[in-house]
Amino acid sequence: MSKMPNSAELAKSISYSVPQKGWMDIKPEFRPGNYAYPAKEDTMRGLGMPNPHTWAPENEDWGLPKNWEKIIYNALKVRLEKYRSLKVFMDTCVRCGACADKCHFYIGSGDPKNMPVLRAELLRSVYRKDFTTAGKLLGKVAGARKLDKDVIKEWFYYFYQCTECRRCSLFCPYGIDTAEITMIVRELLHELGLGLHWIMDPVSNCNRTGNHLGIQPHAFKEIVEFLCDDIEEITGVRIDPPFNEPGHEVLFITPSGDVFADPGIYTFMGYLMLFHEIGLDYTLSTYASEGGNFGLFTSADMMKKINAKMYAEADRLGAKWILGGECGHMWRVVHQYMDTMNGPTPSCMEVPKSPITGTVFKHAASTKMVHIAEFTADLIKHNKLNLDLSRNDHLNVTFHDSCNPARAMGMLEEPRYVLQNVCNNFFEMPENTIREQTFCCGAGSGLNTEEIMEIRMRGALPRGNALRHVQEKHDVNTLACICAIDRATLPPLADYWAPGVNVVGLHELVANALVMKGEKRRTMDLRQEDLPNVPDEPEEEDEMPEELTGGAEADDAAADAGADNGEGGEE
Amino acid sequence: MLKDLIKDFIDEMKPKLINDRMFIMGGLGAFVVLFTSPFWLNFLFSLFTGDDVYERPKIALPTEYKECVSTRDYMRAEHMQLLDTWRDMAVREGKREYVDANGNKWDINLQNTCMSCHANKPDFCDTCHTSNSVDPYCWDCHVEPKGNQQ
């Protein structure tokens, strides 16, 4: 692998000047570090993907099937007939350039083909040649070019340098969404048997074991129990979450990354503590133990196949509604695809209603799935949680909007509301880098693999710079997020661009602040690090439990009163 | 086989798409109506007026005078330019004399020079101006001559 430049060198290396040669005449060069590893032949075969074969990006010959041109032509034709989005996006672009410097990969690399407009032109030029009269007649003058093997290589190179974050779509006067184009081109590449290891392996695992990491059911249970041991050690409260149990009101599904990987596990512990504290009637599932869906990065069919388990499991267990954990692309699927693909919901399901506050989640009436940030925000609004904010006082927190919850769900306020109610020191990053204008972590959509770290860090530049800004200005040391992929990709981002900033999930902070009934005096946070602001131990220890329970009751009463009077009130 | 598949789903979607496509068809209908409006609007007007062919507006030329300050063609194309120049000479520079190409001297005066021959404003000025939607601002200051209406 090539030597990785440090952040200052990398920033200095960026130039926005354009090459002398036109973009159609420049071919991508594959060298270690600038491409992600291809999917294994066995994986592709196991999933029934077309034309599985072994190949390497650095080879001249990619082993494409003999009739590959025909395959692409037909595949594109079918998709033009299936997706109006594709057809309209192919035809309406005026190349105004408004999208150009909105892409984090362009900002970080200066490679002109990372401008969303040119990324789309990579497909558009082929489309013109095959499907438009002007392109057939005028060729290059009309911006058309013949499909050849270099184009396929170029597609592989650049459509795996797009994280489907949709930031360009926000700025496009015609709403052209590069994510849509990227998804289609990746489908075309899959038709030729070209895929990424980092995407297809999780897909394969998820299909077989229910989660990306291939954790088998008994191991899944074991890991969760380990986490419960940790919770007990920290809080003194023992939690035994139900698995695969029918007859519970709520089925809880979160990305498996939260169960397995640091720092996601702390967020997962946070969920469990919260559910225990409010007495939620829920179950986990090992069969549907994955909220994430790398099928989204593969093809619509694969997305549907993997996602189908959620409703199937809710049906089998008789759950009334599904509660979803913190995740980005999972929520793209749940919010915009799930109901269409795998709905209508099983008959046992009802419009979600919080059993604690009685709030009906009307906006999830059809999908019947609620985001945990919405759920917790509602709990806090109704004063159902006893929170000790001082436990998070040593943290100066900022919030990273994940692309999908921001631009595909419009969930901007709920996580902020929760955050501001669990910690005292909250600072926003600059306006152009948050909310609907948020920048990607640089490694979404299946690109969070080690071998392309430089590309990732280039894509991470805008977020990293914004983070560094608040780190210098407000001494921010904590970056909160609501995405499992972020929890995997932001730590290296922070180490590279803003060293010293820690990445946490929203519900890790919630659980740190959460005062649980019957808990022991908390001296550690969920990471088992010492809390700096622990008050001195009270002198008369015996009276503590009574005081606590009494206090909690009083709080509940106040909360109920507050809920009745305070409707429509805003913070 | 592929063709059959495509045909199947197109058939399948037809009834469900009706709403969406109705919007688009409606929009296109409006588009066609707007862009062909001159054709059908004029047809409608002609039904009322009975005029089938649009005729060039006829202007009433003075009968007793034969000579103007310049040629017919020049005046037709540039009368506004000349009037503008006259306005500037008279009002801003105080010059009241204009010498034409033939050496004839004219008093620069809209009402007493121009309108003394072209007294019939409705039939000389307005027919053309109205038909071509020209709205000169001569009469913001000048008093409109009564012309032949007397």
Add this chain to the structure above:
Amino acid sequence: MLISLLAVIALGCVAWFGTSAGFQFAFGIIIPVLALAVFIFGFCLRMMGWSRSPVPFNIATTGGQTRSLDWVRPNRLDSPYSKIATIGRMTLEILAFRSLFRNSSTQIKDGRMVQWSAPWLWIAALAFHYTFLLVFLRHFRFFIEPVPFFLTWGEALDGLMQVGAVRFLMTDGVIVAAILFLLGRRILLPRIRYISLPSDYFPLFLLLGVTLSGICMRYFDKTDISSVKVLIMNVVGFNWGQPIPEGISSMFYLHLFFVSVLLMYFPFSKLMHMGGVFLSPTRNLPANSRAVRHINPWNPPKKYRTYAEYEDEFREAMAEAGLPLEKEPENAAG
């Protein structure tokens, strides 16, 4: 770029010499009528072509807080939840180019990313489109008799400054400035030049040809507009047998030919963004996909690994771990 400029110049020559050589009937009647027909049919065909493909998923881009909990204030226009709000969003998008208004510019300065607001493209785009619309409407005075009062008033407003003898119309100045700006950024900004195709320059040069020939006719080489109106009224009244009036300059035919080319070119080019902007699924759908089920007409049948298959593979281990099972291992064997 050069190729587009040459194409436009060649087209201009065709019209100029064509009419000088006496092909007034072709350039005055046949070509414009044909062009209009191509434009209208072509436009409709393209739109119908787009509409034939379904919108399988609701992929609205949310540009603000969506409607969720009662006490969270939604951003109704950027994240529309109802049909009316969606119409509001589309209206703003189409009439005010709202997305383009967000435009910012990004640079790297001293190793840091800096961004600032860059409204210039938005201003020029608005200026161009609105002045084009006004100029377009202004021309209706030649297409209709009697001329409706609002056209006369509109023109009086346009010439409010009362500069010049043929009153100078502000739209004429603005449209040329706007086209030059749009053309200028394409030629001068390296990044925009790099992404530009000949088909991006061509319409701009053509529009410049249209506006400049029009301006020339109005202010400098004046043509006899009474004759022009006679010609046009004959065309729209289907009195094509009437003689072509005298006194119409070649400049007029040049102008008309440029417009005809623009009309014919329109349906086959990026200019179709005029229709496409209405059909963008990221903008014209309400962002309510969790509340209302969006129907995909080609939704394929569900194919997934069922729980039964899953349990079959992991039954032993699951039983050992004490996970609930549908079939106990001893029953499953048979």
